[in-house]
Amino acid sequence: MKNTISYKDDPEHYKRLIGKINREVDFAGHLLRTGHVLLKKSAGSMEFAKEGDRIVLMTSRDPISYFNRNDSEDKGLFFSFLNNREKNFYRAVEQGLEIIDSAHEHVAQNAKVHQKRGRTRSLEENYNIVPMRNAIYLTKERGIAMETLASDPFRGRIFNAFHHNDNGGKIANVAFPKFDIGGTPRNYILYNRPYRDRHTGESKKFRLVLNGKDHFLFSSNPPKEGTQRIVFGESGVDLLSFHELEGKKGDFYISFGGNVYTEKLDFFYELITPILSRKGVQLVSIFDNDATGHRFDIQVFTKLINGMAKEVYVENRIKRERVSMNIHYHKDRRGQMAHDARTIEDSVGNAFPKGQGFRTILFSDKLALEFSIPGSSATIPFDPQIARELQSFLTTLGELYLPVETKIMKSMGKDWNDDLKSSKKERYEQLGTMDPDRIRPGDKIVLKTNSGPEGAPNEGIVEEIRPTGVLADFGLRYSYMVPFRAIAAHLMHKKTSKENIAQLKI
Numbered sequence: 001m002k003n004t005i006s007y008k009d010d011p012e013h014y015k016r017l018i019g020k021i022n023r024e025v026d027f028a029g030h031l032l033r034t035g036h037v038l039l040k041k042s043a044g045s046m047e048f049a050k051e052g053d054r055i056v057l058m059t060s061r062d063p064i065s066y067f068n069r070n071d072s073e074d075k076g077l078f079f080s081f082l083n084n085r086e087k088n089f090y091r092a093v094e095q096g097l098e099i100i101d102s103a104h105e106h107v108a109q110n111a112k113v114h115q116k117r118g119r120t121r122s123l124e125e126n127y128n129i130v131p132m133r134n135a136i137y138l139t140k141e142r143g144i145a146m147e148t149l150a151s152d153p154f155r156g157r158i159f160n161a162f163h164h165n166d167n168g169g170k171i172a173n174v175a176f177p178k179f180d181i182g183g184t185p186r187n188y189i190l191y192n193r194p195y196r197d198r199h200t201g202e203s204k205k206f207r208l209v210l211n212g213k214d215h216f217l218f219s220s221n222p223p224k225e226g227t228q229r230i231v232f233g234e235s236g237v238d239l240l241s242f243h244e245l246e247g248k249k250g251d252f253y254i255s256f257g258g259n260v261y262t263e264k265l266d267f268f269y270e271l272i273t274p275i276l277s278r279k280g281v282q283l284v285s286i287f288d289n290d291a292t293g294h295r296f297d298i299q300v301f302t303k304l305i306n307g308m309a310k311e312v313y314v315e316n317r318i319k320r321e322r323v324s325m326n327i328h329y330h331k332d333r334r335g336q337m338a339h340d341a342r343t344i345e346d347s348v349g350n351a352f353p354k355g356q357g358f359r360t361i362l363f364s365d366k367l368a369l370e371f372s373i374p375g376s377s378a379t380i381p382f383d384p385q386i387a388r389e390l391q392s393f394l395t396t397l398g399e400l401y402l403p404v405e406t407k408i409m410k411s412m413g414k415d416w417n418d419d420l421k422s423s424k425k426e427r428y429e430q431l432g433t434m435d436p437d438r439i440r441p442g443d444k445i446v447l448k449t450n451s452g453p454e455g456a457p458n459e460g461i462v463e464e465i466r467p468t469g470v471l472a473d474f475g476l477r478y479s480y481m482v483p484f485r486a487i488a489a490h491l492m493h494k495k496t497s498k499e500n501i502a503q504l505k506i
Helices: 011-024 027-033 078-083 089-101 136-141 236-246 262-276 291-308 331-348 384-401 416-423
Strands: 037-042 045-050 053-058 065-068 071-076 127-131 159-163 173-179 185-196 203-209 229-233 251-255 282-285 312-319 322-329 359-362 366-372 405-408 427-430 444-447 459-465 469-473 480-483 487-494
Touching: 011 078, 011 089, 027 037, 027 045, 027 053, 027 078, 065 078, 071 078, 078 089, 127 173, 127 185, 136 173, 136 185, 159 185, 173 203, 185 236, 229 236, 229 262, 236 251, 236 416, 251 262, 262 291, 282 291, 291 312, 291 322, 291 384, 291 405, 322 331, 331 359, 331 366, 331 384, 384 405
Parallel strands: 229 251, 229 282, 282 405
Antiparallel strands: 037 045, 045 053, 053 065, 065 071, 071 312, 127 159, 159 173, 173 185, 185 203, 312 322, 322 366, 359 366, 427 487, 444 459, 444 487, 459 469, 469 480
């Protein structure tokens, strides 16, 4: 493109070139050749990482589209990917054409995901979806009560998924349907306990989305007497946990399935709009109490304001930790800008780290907000003071711009399932002396040695009392006999008000 024609002189010429680039470039292959690492691949999507970017390709679409988990404005087709990284539009076009002409253009051969030959079967063809008959993952691994699974919002709404090769149905995956507007399941997201990768030996989360229709969302049964609160969070497990801890009559639950992007936001807004026509319905966010959860809050509130607010429009850009929001005002409302800026500043306080503080900048037609959400990893505890200020900030945006009441509720731990499991932990009271006559089944014992049988921890749960010792469970395949003389400490099990929860039919 030595003699560059300007876009203004021949826009159709450039539209044809951009269309060619979007159709013909191997998006995944380009990412691999430019140093991106393939994190995971499922039916309909691939996810790559490089230098803080998390690029998700929607491979079920033609042309392939993408979005960046760490930057809400970085999305679109392949040319948008180039143009967002190349300051010059004409150079981006030239670069795209060079990629097409490259002699090294090939399908993503370096992807470390096994490609089967012949006709590929979708994940949905490999699983039988049946009414739930085994809830052990939810009850044992996630601590959710059977009453919760059988409650009005979730009864008949959650399923099991058994792989076709699972003879006898031994591995009961939990399947949360992704419903369309009419309530018909269009996809499923599967959960089970982590598994060990046989190639690397690493423990990995088990989560599968069965087909490319990922933008549909899991939702609960509508309340019989009308919705009072629309409660939305990251996963179906979070919704179940919240319902058990904080649920109320009239709650309607929606899960985003672990990520938030434009198509999901559009579907979410379409789903809730008829419900919000009822007076007095409250919107409640229960996203995780980590950096990602707070970013999701910003994306959802931006969508709500742009859909429902009068005379304002919000743009946001989330680049790693830094957030920029521009609130554009219609000329009839610009007289309110200074007042709104002061109200927002008052809601935030001084919780943000030095050098990364909250800033408001007034222009003639917009209010610009800049701040940071520190902590890019879910494993890093989120600062509780910053969490409170972010809640206050977004709640204030809702009060200023939205015609419905909004609320943000954050868990004490990383998410609501952590809170639920913490609330059910067994409690023990350590006795001053070790008296064999006071030991009972269910009590905890601590051994005099630093480790237990087979190198396990030195704490065990008493199963049975014997004349010379106790039979104890150390979390191993077999229980072990422990002589009284080997016990260093005895902790008495403190009974809870709900000792045994009756098994209910789902």
